[in-house]
Amino acid sequence: MSKPLDFDAAEQLAMATGDVEPEQLDHDAPVSLPPPGPRYEAVPRAASPAIPEPEGELLEVSVGPHHPSTHGVFRMNVVLDGEKIVQLKPVFGYLHRNHEKLGEQTTYLGNMPYTDRLDYFCSLSNNWAYALAVEKLAGLKVPERAEYIRVITAELTRLVNHSSLVGFLLHDMGTMGTPLMYAFREREKILDAFEALTGARMMCNYHRFGGCRVDLPPGWLDQVRTIVDNFPRFIDEMERLLSENEVLIARTHGVGVLPPELAVNAGVTGPSLRASGINYDLRKVDRYGIYDRFQFRVPLGEKGDVYDRYMMRILEMRESVKILQQALRDIPEGPVIDPKVRLRNFTPPVGEAYGRIEAPKGELGFYLISDGSKKPYRYRIRPPSFINLTVLEDMCRGHTLADAVIILGAVDIVLGEVDR
């Protein structure tokens, strides 16, 4: 009874006797944790370039939490052999505010503004994901017009996120902010539209269970149409500026390769996953909302390196523009919220629901357990950038510190979401 617990052994025993009770677990023995080490059976660690024996002394560097290119208060504990990375441990939690605990002490509606603060670049996607989970939990229907508005806002958010990400990524490569400023110019236009619609530029708090908060202001669709029609020019400009740039190619090709098996196994989602060639876009898979009505394609990478991840963003922006054009063309008149929904004192039935959407950074899921009261019993966020960081070490190992910076940049993290 005193031997440390070994489930594999217990399993074999179970097979032999055909009867093993969970009571056989040893309660008195001190909990023995296995030593840290690579114990992943499914997929070997990323096939990063072979690391030779360390030539000199290993140097431990702490990159962050206030390093200019960690995109917030994020830290990487890096062990370097010369300039090569031998080990990299991401450390976070500096922005941890126990969002989920807050959520469990607030009403369902009261949580909506909090979701804005998760990935503060994409508040409208977050709103939608949360609304989707609650709608699933309570079985609510969303009016036609609201579905269109949701698609429009979510795709605009995707444009904002991807263009900024491309800018930040190139900034990490040392372009002195020029692409970033170009990206921010476009972002400003879209934020203006958000402001006109929701009253806020970043913390929009716009979606509601069963629809949207208010109808579109007059002239808003035309404003968005102008933005969307001009957007491809910005993408072309960006591509002409840098996609074929020799330095960019030298910096990104073959850097941070993520094999597809590992990507799937590690739950990487979003553009990073598709850059590895896995065709998995929730807009196509789940067809949540009304995404089955639009014609668009899912771009897929071939190598899974940083360049592919960069190109995924560019190509996805082009597809988003297509979706937006169709949505703006087809949007019907009608109510924007189910009038039967009582947002105040909203009490969903007992049960649980997991709802997920394809946020710009990957799969954003909300898991709710309702005990029939006004507050969720359990409120959980599945943050894409948090889980995409799982493979950061695998992608970085064997590369230099300068590569780690752009690999991290291409993962696309927002610390508000990672730390919650």
Place this chain on the structure above:
Amino acid sequence: MSATFAILATWTVLAALGAMALRKPVHAALSLVGALMGVAFTYLNLGAEFITAVQVLVYVGAVAILIVFVLQLTRGEGVEGESLAVQPASLGLGIALLVTGGLIAAVVFLPDWRAAWPEKGDVALKRLGEVLMNRYVVALEAIGLLLTIAMIGAVLIALKRPDSQPPES
């Protein structure tokens, strides 16, 4: 002996002493740079511009940087607290005396060295080049060959690393 020379000489000797006596290897190296610079300015004072420039370029720009690199890459901090002077002191002193005596003897006794000092500015660059490429071309090439061999040797030594430490992780 002009005032300029006095200042430069004092500076050079002090810096050289510092290179010997300072406790931190990096300080000693930097002090050595100071001494080399002092020598360079002495050349300039003598009107030998080219030699000055080459002295700075080669000794400060290359040799001193090399020393500094070696100190950093081999973690020279390990021997901190011990001066870099030769031990035992008497041996170092003996060598120093020998070298100094030899130099003085050369200046005093060898006839060539007692030739008249060239006028300032007469160390014409063109003449220097001609002399090096004609009269002393064999010596020059030999030195070049020697340095190349030394470099190849260094590369070979660096490649082998028989004593490389086992990886720690």
Place this chain on the structure above:
Amino acid sequence: MSACASSPTSGGGASGSLPSLEALRDRLLEAVPGAQIQIQPNPAVPEQSSLVVDPAHAVAVARYLRDAEDLRLDYCSNVTGVDWLDAFTEETVTRTRVVEGREVTVEETIRHRRPGYLEVVYHLYSMSLRHGPVILRQRTRNRVDDTRVASLTPVWRSAEFQEREVYDLFGVQFEGHPDLRRILMWDEFADHPMRKDYVEPDDYEYEPTPNAEILPKARRHYPLEGTA
């Protein structure tokens, strides 16, 4: 609540290709002898009912789910913990008793105590076959001294950070996790803040907050020099 199924917002996707949960449980029981698997119904969204697996067989079950040809649940989307406190249910029973020599029918209330436990929930999907979710649950024996479950990180890498988070915030010990450390809270932090009965320390806002409420509390914890 079946309105949801027909609603376009339904996220069920192509879950039609999955066997029903009952069939799945039967297959698992066959494939992993000795496993104890129950179905936990979900009244709100019936297609998101879950399987409760005993920790001793969780890894084998997970491996089967991942590797079976027609399931191929290769993608573990979400891992999270839930804290279920001790639950008390009150039951009113009518009994006959002998009171002072007479038989009286009295109504009595009996309190049942269901001991609390921590639960870890895994949402599994298949990227290759595009179906899901299958929801796995593991439960600890109690909330206090035996909070161990099996780590599914060896099966799905995506559980690595999420299980660390559950360990950090709920205090679930994952046996077999390769690197079980705190992830969001700092290393010296002692408690598990997501537990339902967590009481935040009264000095957490201690720093120089000149708050009349906080300051006396802080003094209790840190008798300042000069003021004590």
Place this chain on the structure above:
Amino acid sequence: MNALDQLFVNLKQAIVGWFPGEWRLGVSVVISAAAIVGVYAGLFAITTWIERKGLGRIQNRPGPNRVGPFGLLQPLADGLKALIKEDIIPQRADRLVHTLAPILAVVPVILALAVIPVGRNMVAVDLQAGLIFFFAMGGVKEIAVFMAGWGSRNAYSLLGSMRAIAQMISYEMPLVLSGLVVAMAVGSLSLVDIIEAQAGYYGGVLARWHVFTPWGLAGFLLFLVAATAEANRTPFDLPEGESEIIAGHMLEYSGFKYALFFLGEYMGLFGMSGLAITLFLGGWRAPFSFLEWIPSWMWFFGKLFAFIAFFVWLRGTLPRLRADQLMEFAWKFMLPMVLLDVVALALWQYTAHWSVPLAGLWRWVLSGGLMFVAYLGLARLISPRRRVGPRTYRFAE
């Protein structure tokens, strides 16, 4: 016209003339030194404004526009801010080394600037070995960088300074060699002589600058790349690459010491540009004979501003290379190219007295063809595109 051209020369002579005979040498030195420090420091201020304004315009924003008209007083405000900022020396830093480093970063650069002629008869010191002296002073700067990195006792500083030194040493080789190509052609190391050698006009119109010869063009381009690296400008700004090692060796500096480093950087940039102008672009000479009426010093500073604009433009558009790619570029491309440039020069000189018909064309074909073929071969060898090939992307419906 001539008066304007020699304005400053005459002014200096007039001032020197006021002093008694035995003072004149000293006064002349002081005036020259003051002129160099003053002019280039003023240029530094203007350059920071040009750079910020230029980057702003490249990036769709106005740039500094609050202090003075068009933000012209911004450098003044920046300087004032740097002066009154707290000067912090880290506790564990080596105080002496830490303090000496910024001074040593500026002094050799100013010394180097002294040998560059800025106009007709306008050079502070005409050293016989001016070219080598310039490069030697660049070598001293490396010591300053090391002192800053080591003296700060910060891992990032040390890493940054080591990177910077490695980069400077690697690029010094092609830099010096491409300079020496010109020295070989001219037969002198004096910068005044080198400008003198570029006198005259092709066909009476186009100046006989070195850049208009095949070896000179190649040498100029190589020199420009090496100078960009030596001056730590994008895309070779790794030593202070913000996204990787924050500010490199300057990390622990604040206030005026930090400003001194910047001064050194920019003066180094002026020095490099000035040398490029002197070696390949005829120094203070006009490009066309009909433009000779513009004063010589205006030509020099005009060219200098063109270089500054070029560097700003580069900074606004290019990403940064990685350290190993930087080294690879230096040793696998720059060095062979520069050595070949020596051969190209030899071919050019050897064929100088050819009397075959179309001799000029043949010389161009021989000398320039060598460089062009070498460029094609080497560039293809190290091009990242060769290694990766084009990418195609699949789309799933």
